[in-house]
Amino acid sequence: MAEELPGSPPEETLSLWKREQARLKARVVDRDTEAWQRDPAFSGLQRVGGVDVSFVKGDSVSACASLVVLSYPELKVVYEDCRMVSLTAPYVSGFLAFREVPFLVDAVRRLQEKDPHLMPQVLLVDGNGVLHHQGFGVACHLGILIDLPCIGVAKKLLQVDGLENNALHKEKIRLLRAGGDSFPLMGGSGTVLGMALKSHDHSTKPLYISVGHKISLEAAVRLTLVCCRFRVPEPVRQADIRSRDYIRRTLGVPGPPASGRERSQKAQRPKACPQWGSEEPAGLEITH
């Protein structure tokens, strides 16, 4: 039982979800609320969190929800929480939060009970914030429910409000020269919904950053950039790696531990970056 999930929720459910998004949307704060967010060096920032949900291959309900906390500026994992969950909602573009957010909220609450001193000061979320059909993506949704600054980090452009991944957009991407270069994503109404960010000198595909909650777009982009050793910022990347490893460790091949080191993420490795030159990607630290 409970192996299949309805391909698409009834129209009535979508209507209820939209109403809920509209209700919570009024609470979003799209500006800096913390002192460290305005500091050029982010002094005062000590912990950055990342969340992700990975799925079991042939199953539409089994998944692993993960929350990691990294120290800043070292970007070392100081907390990790992976848990198998049973999803109750199917994936519908525009309503990702209703599928994943309940389990992410649970993870944050477990941290609050267990190690409140390790609570992150900001959370990078896999998905969009205000760059969304109803202006209320998963990063906003999670931010409101846990009342923490959140940043939406998407790997693909969500084509809403006139935004299109067309030839012009691709040309703008081509013109991004170095890591840190970006351009605004303006919606039809003339509002800047987010920024396309080249997160690394040798990264071809940009990240699509948008405000989730309690942070300005400028600070969101700046923070995302300083968290990038690869294309995807470390908090989100570590959450992804660890949730996938957890699944393999739990249901995967019985033999040796799946990935003896970091893998995943297709072509995100920097070619040669003197900044990180001879880094130590062999760190297998699992604090706690």
Add this chain to the structure above:
DNA sequence: GCGACAG
């Protein structure tokens, strides 16, 4: 009927 579609 055809294309679009965060994760």
Add this chain to the structure above:
DNA sequence: ATCTTGTCGC
């Protein structure tokens, strides 16, 4: 999201 090795480039 998931299925996946080697390979090209600096």
